[in-house]
Amino acid sequence: MIELRNVTYKYEDHPVFQGISFRVEKGQKVGIVGESGCGKSTLLKLIAGLYTPASGEIIVAGKSAAAEITKKVTVVMQSPMLLPMSIRENITMGHDYPEEWIDMVIDAANIRSWIDTLDKGLDTYLGDRADELSGGQAQRIAIARAICKNAEILLLDEPTSALDGENAACVLEALNRYAADKTVIHVTHRPEHLSGYDRIFSMKAGKLSDETAGVIIYES
Amino acid sequence: MSVLRILIKRNRIWVAISIILSLVANLTNMIYMYYVGELVNKIEERAVVSMAFIVLLAAFILLSVATLFMNQYVGRITAEKMAHTLRIGYASKLIHRSAEQGKECDTAAAMSVAQNELAQSDGYLTNTFFDITGMLFTGILAMAFMFLQNVLLTLVLLIPTLLILIYVGFSSRSLSTIVSAAQDEKRKMNQAGFTTVHAFPAVKIFEGEELCKKAMDERLVSWTKHQTKVGRFAALYNTLSGILSRVPLMLLLLAGGYMVIKGKILMGTLILFLNLQNSLTQAIMNLPNWIAGFKVFTTNLSRIEIEKRG
Ligand SMILES: Nc1ncnc2c1ncn2[C@@H]1O[C@H](COP(=O)(O)OP(=O)(O)O)[C@@H](O)[C@H]1O
Numbered sequence: 063m064i065e066l067r068n069v070t071y072k073y074e075d076h077p078v079f080q081g082i083s084f085r086v087e088k089g090q091k092v093g094i095v096g097e098s099g100c101g102k103s104t105l106l107k108l109i110a111g112l113y114t115p116a117s118g119e120i121i122v123a124g125k126s127a128a129a130e131i132t133k134k135v136t137v138v139m140q141s142p143m144l145l146p147m148s149i150r151e152n153i154t155m156g157h158d159y160p161e162e163w164i165d166m167v168i169d170a171a172n173i174r175s176w177i178d179t180l181d182k183g184l185d186t187y188l189g190d191r192a193d194e195l196s197g198g199q200a201q202r203i204a205i206a207r208a209i210c211k212n213a214e215i216l217l218l219d220e221p222t223s224a225l226d227g228e229n230a231a232c233v234l235e236a237l238n239r240y241a242a243d244k245t246v247i248h249v250t251h252r253p254e255h256l257s258g259y260d261r262i263f264s265m266k267a268g269k270l271s272d273e274t275a276g277v278i279i280y281e282s
Numbered sequence: 283m284s285v286l287r288i289l290i291k292r293n294r295i296w297v298a299i300s301i302i303l304s305l306v307a308n309l310t311n312m313i314y315m316y317y318v319g320e321l322v323n324k325i326e327e328r329a330v331v332s333m334a335f336i337v338l339l340a341a342f343i344l345l346s347v348a349t350l351f352m353n354q355y356v357g358r359i360t361a362e363k364m365a366h367t368l369r370i371g372y373a374s375k376l377i378h379r380s381a382e383q384g385k386e387c388d389t390a391a392a393m394s395v396a397q398n399e400l401a402q403s404d405g406y407l408t409n410t411f412f413d414i415t416g417m418l419f420t421g422i423l424a425m426a427f428m429f430l431q432n433v434l435l436t437l438v439l440l441i442p443t444l445l446i447l448i449y450v451g452f453s454s455r456s457l458s459t460i461v462s463a464a465q466d467e468k469r470k471m472n473q474a475g476f477t478t479v480h481a482f483p484a485v486k487i488f489e490g491e492e493l494c495k496k497a498m499d500e501r502l503v504s505w506t507k508h509q510t511k512v513g514r515f516a517a518l519y520n521t522l523s524g525i526l527s528r529v530p531l532m533l534l535l536l537a538g539g540y541m542v543i544k545g546k547i548l549m550g551t552l553i554l555f556l557n558l559q560n561s562l563t564q565a566i567m568n569l570p571n572w573i574a575g576f577k578v579f580t581t582n583l584s585r586i587e588i589e590k591r592g
């Protein structure tokens with residue numbers, strides 16, 4: 063369960079949210095659409111515990127301290143944010159996972175066949191050659207990383223915006239399969255990617271309205 | 283086309299003026315030295331020093347100072363122009379690339395290039411590039427000038443100098459390999475730093491702080507090792523070449539002194555040679571550093587893509 067109560071957030075003197083409230087039940091799949099700059103990424107970063115609100119309260123899976131919240135979520139961002147390290151390190155981020163778990167993750171993220179073509183497989187270094195990766199490969203590594211953490215809440219911030227149609231479909235398919243029993247908030251500018259979602263919100267200038275019910279959830 | 287060639291081509295007028303000024307400055311300086319030698323010769327021979335000679339000498343002193351000033355001044359401007367072409371070229375490449383591919387440019391990589399390759403090339407261009415070309419000119423001109431004056435004495439100077447050049451060729455190659463390895467380490471280290479900053483949200487969410495810290499520590503240690511090696515070898519090679527550089531001078535003093543005593547050459551000619559050998563040996567002794575520096579510079583340039591149009 064995710065709940066924002068009367069949350070205010072601003073960058074320096076640029077206010078993004080002024081008392082926003084928002085609630086997502088456990089296991090629900092929620093989509094958010096809206097023009098760029100309206101605050102979608104900021105909302106996800108707040109829910110991920112990357113930012114602390116100026117006022118109001120954020121409760122994610124029963125936790126409200128930012129550091130605790132971060133443990134409960136896993137995120138795929140717009141850009142893959144890979145590090146100059148091996149594929150394995152990019153997926154596990156240095157944590158110890160059982161080899162079978164990593165195997166499962168690789169299948170779930172749809173990168174098995176690609177990794178099998180690499181001489182060093184999972185230990186291929188992604189430093190200087192990071193630009194030799196295709197956008198799809200890089201983003202699927204990011205997805206593998208998100209799946210590997212296996213948190214109960216999955217936050218997606220336009221995970222396919224840098225990909226072409228075929229790659230986007232492939233990445234989405236991998237994500238949906240994994241997310242079947244998770245709570246999901248998916249920010250996208252392509253509503254067709256939200257089919258089968260429980261609720262779809264549209265965001266405008268830091269305000270959310272529930273498109274599924276046609277009700278404005280919050281108005282300042 | 284290599285980036286350096288583009289830089290030179292886009293600023294060809296300035297580069298041409300710099301080169302011409304460098305030649306003129308060197309020539310006037312040498313002619314001035316030549317007249318000083320002549321003056322000593324005249325005094326030694328108790329010959330009459332004409333008014334015209336004094337005026338000529340004074341004129342060349344002034345001319346030499348003026349052209350030296352102009353040379354440095356224009357050299358700085360040209361270097362700055364080339365550095366500017368490089369920076370702007372890189373910036374417009376970034377803009378074009380992201381416009382063409384319709385995707386955001388990789389900020390971490392761009393920042394890393396700006397802080398490393400671009401900054402270093404920039405510094406090299408403005409601080410070193412034209413000083414080096416100037417000194418190389420001086421060396422070559424000095425040698426040509428000496429040949430015109432006295433072939434035997436020039437050979438006495440040149441043969442040990444050429445031997446030193448071979449040593450220098452060896453040491454500079456060895457040094458530049460070490461330097462560019464260290465440079466590569468530094469680039470990797472900075473790249474790791476920048477990428478970590480860029481990917482910081484991911485590092486936080488996936489609790490990768492330990493991993494990043496470890497990776498950066500490893501990079502730092504590795505870079506420090508390379509850097510120490512560079513320092514050690516540079517010191518060794520420079521000390522050796524410093525000692526070797528005295529050899530031509532000693533030989534010149536011995537042979538030249540003997541020739542003066544035997545009346546084969548005049549004192550003024552020896553003084554002229556002593557002055558010029560300084561330019562020559564200085565140019566040759568500095569070659570290892572210059573070649574290493576130039577290699578680093580061109581490696582840096584090869585990593586910077588600049589916009590080739592416009
Ligand atoms: N780090 C930041 N510093 C200052 N302003 C920011 C920052 N990040 C985003 N903003 C501003 O906050 C607003 C919302 O941004 P964002 O949440 O990224 O929007 P969206 O994801 O919907 O495109 C925008 O006006 C943006 O310019």
Ligand SMILES: [Mg+2]
Binds near residue numbers: 103
């Ligand atoms: Mg966004």
